Amino acid sequence: MRPSSREPGAVNAKEARLANSVDILEEAVAIAKQLGFEVRTEWLAEMPAGPCRIGAKYVLFVDLSTSASEQLSQVLQALCLPEFEEAVAALFRDGQLSPDLLESLSTA
Template sequence: MSAVDAVRDLVDLARSMGYEIREEWLGGAGCSVCELRGKTVVFIDAACSAQEQWEQLREALSRGENPA
């Protein structure tokens, strides 16, 4: 499985868990999780490689923020 496929699978899992996923250019800052308008949103940094995105998304989801 390629890193891109792994990111897609993890994004699909996050969405199925109730997270909203947004891919934005964050200049290498990495993934971040916040609550916006009552929804838990995960921002994926488009400036990062697929491997970095996967690692950062996995870490963000493992912190256990509950989707609103």
């Protein structure tokens, strides 16, 4: 192994993107819970992840076997459902969504 040429504490671009994805994921999960989703994080392997409705309850399955960016995509699916459009818009108007989450929602 060759020694690292980076200064201690320096973060490369890939690490920064991952950290940002994790931060956005945590925020998105919190918003999903605020909107009434039961969020279940599980190792789904072959099973599909994302939002579903069981009776009157909304459940969001987040697959722990996928990357943080894939998990974020699964949560964004839920936040982009038509029945939550007004609630997400209200959170936006109230300034409760970070610019990074807004950008992620706009490209989902």
